[in-house]
Amino acid sequence: xxxxxxxxxxxxxxxxxxxxxxxxxxxxxxxxxxxxxxxxxxxxxxxxxxxxxxxxxxxxxxxxxxxxxxxxxxxxxxxxxxxxxxxxxxxxxxxxxxxxxxxxxxxxxxxxxxxxxxxxxxxxxxxxxxxxxxxxxxxxxxxxxxxxxxxxxxxxxxxxxxxxxxxxxxxxxxxxxxxxxxxxxxxxxxxxxxxxxxxxxxxxx
Amino acid sequence: xxxxxxxxxxxxxxxxxxxxxxxxxxxxxxxxxxxxxxxxxxxxxxxxxxxxxxxxxxxxxxxxxxxxxxxxxxxxxxxxxxxxxxxxxxxxxxxxxxxxxxxxxxxxxxxxxxxxxxxxxxxxxxxxxxxxxxxxxxxxxxxxxxxxxxxxxxxxxxxxxxxxxxxxxxxxxxxxxxxxxxxxxxxxxxxxxxxxxxxxxxxxx
DNA sequence: AGCGTTCGTGTATGAATGACACCAAGCCCT
DNA sequence: AGGGCTTGGTGTCATTCATACACGAACGCT
Numbered sequence: 001x002x003x004x005x006x007x008x009x010x011x012x013x014x015x016x017x018x019x020x021x022x023x024x025x026x027x028x029x030x031x032x033x034x035x036x037x038x039x040x041x042x043x044x045x046x047x048x049x050x051x052x053x054x055x056x057x058x059x060x061x062x063x064x065x066x067x068x069x070x071x072x073x074x075x076x077x078x079x080x081x082x083x084x085x086x087x088x089x090x091x092x093x094x095x096x097x098x099x100x101x102x103x104x105x106x107x108x109x110x111x112x113x114x115x116x117x118x119x120x121x122x123x124x125x126x127x128x129x130x131x132x133x134x135x136x137x138x139x140x141x142x143x144x145x146x147x148x149x150x151x152x153x154x155x156x157x158x159x160x161x162x163x164x165x166x167x168x169x170x171x172x173x174x175x176x177x178x179x180x181x182x183x184x185x186x187x188x189x190x191x192x193x194x195x196x197x198x199x200x201x202x203x204x205x
Numbered sequence: 206x207x208x209x210x211x212x213x214x215x216x217x218x219x220x221x222x223x224x225x226x227x228x229x230x231x232x233x234x235x236x237x238x239x240x241x242x243x244x245x246x247x248x249x250x251x252x253x254x255x256x257x258x259x260x261x262x263x264x265x266x267x268x269x270x271x272x273x274x275x276x277x278x279x280x281x282x283x284x285x286x287x288x289x290x291x292x293x294x295x296x297x298x299x300x301x302x303x304x305x306x307x308x309x310x311x312x313x314x315x316x317x318x319x320x321x322x323x324x325x326x327x328x329x330x331x332x333x334x335x336x337x338x339x340x341x342x343x344x345x346x347x348x349x350x351x352x353x354x355x356x357x358x359x360x361x362x363x364x365x366x367x368x369x370x371x372x373x374x375x376x377x378x379x380x381x382x383x384x385x386x387x388x389x390x391x392x393x394x395x396x397x398x399x400x401x402x403x404x405x406x407x408x409x410x
Numbered sequence: 411a412g413c414g415t416t417c418g419t420g421t422a423t424g425a426a427t428g429a430c431a432c433c434a435a436g437c438c439c440t
Numbered sequence: 441a442g443g444g445c446t447t448g449g450t451g452t453c454a455t456t457c458a459t460a461c462a463c464g465a466a467c468g469c470t
Contacts (some may be wrong), residue, residue, distance in 0.1 A: 009214050009215060009284075010214060010215060010284060010285055040284065040285070045277045046275065046276075046277050046285065067274060067275065069272060070251065070272065070275040070287050071251075072250045072251050079214075079215060079245065080215055080245070080251065080285070080287070082275050082285070145417085146417090146418090147416075147417075162459075162460070162461080163417090163418080163419095164418085164419070164420080164460095164461085165458075165459065165460085167418080167419085168458095169458090182417095184466095184467075184468090185416095186415070186416075186467085186468075187414070187415065187416090187467065187468030187469055188414080188415040188416040188417070188466075188467055188468075189415080189416055189417045189418080189465060189466035189467050190416090190417080190466075190467070191416075191417060191418090192417080192418085350448085351448090351449090352447075352448070367428075367429070367430080368448085368449080368450095369429095369430085369449085369450070369451080370427075370428060370429080372449085372450090373427090374427090377426095387448095389435095389436070389437090390447095391436085391437075391446070391447070392436065392437030392438055392445070392446060392447090393435070393436055393437070393445080393446040393447040393448070394434060394435035394436050394437095394446080394447060394448045394449080395435075395436070395447095395448080396447075396448055396449090397448080397449085411470100412469105412470090413468100413469085413470085414467105414468090414469085414470105415466100415467085415468090415469105416465100416466090416467090417464105417465075417466075417467095418463105418464090418465075418466100419462105419463090419464090419465100420461100420462100421460100421461090421462105422459100422460090422461090423458100423459080423460080423461105424457105424458085424459075424460100425456100425457080425458070425459090426455100426456080426457070426458085427454100427455080427456070427457080428453105428454085428455075428456085429452105429453090429454080429455095430451100430452090430453090430454105431450105431451100431452105432449105432450090432451105433448105433449090433450090434447100434448075434449075434450100435446100435447090435448075435449100436445105436446090436447090436448095437444105437445085437446090438443105438444085438445080438446105439442100439443090439444085439445100440441100440442090440443090440444105
């Protein structure tokens with residue numbers, strides 16, 4: 001967590017995103033803005049190392065995780081940094097450490113350069129991947145409404161979408177299962193709950 | 206090049222592809238099938254290391270190179286392996302070392318497992334990227350015919366394409382410049398030569 | 411009972427994609 | 441010189457896909 005502290009030659013860094021009104025990422029508080037990052041240990045896989053970074057920084061576990069890119073480390077830091085991004089529904093995250101908070105990725109410029117680059121590239125990957133892979137549900141609970149799903153797309157894509165066209169597109173490209181339950185929330189018609197068939201646990205895909 | 210030889214904790218490995226009738230990749234000869242791979246040196250960038258792997262194994266330089274994925278190394282090898290894939294036109298490659306040859310990627314199963322995985326994932330990435338990025342020209346000379354370009358798509362996609370639809374698609378999505386030259390080759394009508402506007406040198410993009 | 415709010419559905423139009431056939435230009439051979 | 445062979449180069453039509461758009465349904469609240 002400090003540039004001058006000696007560390008192993010390889011580290012994993014994780015940009016964890018969640019949605020709470022807006023898209024946000026997990027940021028370590030401190031003079032130099034950083035995201036969770038720890039050196040790779042003996043016998044540890046890269047993915048395990050990335051998960052440990054989240055655990056040690058924030059006590060967070062069980063999130064969707066995908067490798068993003070590997071960067072040349074900076075002088076005084078690790079030799080290389082393997083960057084991951086992670087997605088999780090906000091209400092399933094239990095932050096068990098202090099010293100972390102959420103930040104709008106459009107304000108990533110306050111991070112140290114290397115971590116800013118990771119957050120920016122993760123945003124690009126995320127926006128791109130929404131278009132061709134069913135990952136948006138990683139921000140939602142196991143069962144979700146189509147309205148919630150549409151919100152994820154609108155927030156990440158920064159544009160409103162037509163409700164009917166959106167539903168047609170999702171139904172065509174995702175393998176959704178309509179449950180018999182609905183979510184009632186507020187003084188209006190309840191929304192049907194769906195789940196993804198074969199929704200795998202949030203492991204690397 | 207030998208599992209038991211000590212090496213640094215980080216290595217770069219490169220799957221170099223070219224097209225010569227079929228899609229082929231550069232393979233090191235020897236009992237255990239391998240692709241070029243060298244440990245990262247002090248002060249060297251990952252990309253430079255990947256280029257050095259190609260240089261030391263085959264005397265090849267100046268190819269298009271893109272990072273693919275970073276793997277956990279296997280016991281006895283480097284701690285992590287940063288995999289790259291490279292593309293180059295076959296006739297611009299000068300192989301200046303012995304002990305290397307070309308192999309059909311569908312026969313990658315004879316490689317050591319880690320390198321087989323790299324070749325397979327590189328093929329997937331390549332096929333996917335053809336659909337949305339103008340990289341196919343990396344297999345061709347600076348100036349190329351649309352027929353040559355179509356061949357690249359057909360070989361990698363393993364299916365024949367309609368000539369007129371292909372040309373319409375490419376003209377719509379690539380920024381092509383029609384030169385005033387043509388390539389005469391064989392007893393038939395010469396083909397117009399095109400080049401890509403802003404065709405950058407084959408560096409990482 | 412009426413109001414406010416979100417949920418949920420179909421159609422009509424324009425855009426993009428896929429299928430399809432012929433003449434042109436060159437070389438070779440007779 | 442003419443005919444044959446081979447690859448280069450072009451347009452239209454049918455289908456599919458994407459976009460724009462409006463209204464009744466179900467609930468809670470007052």
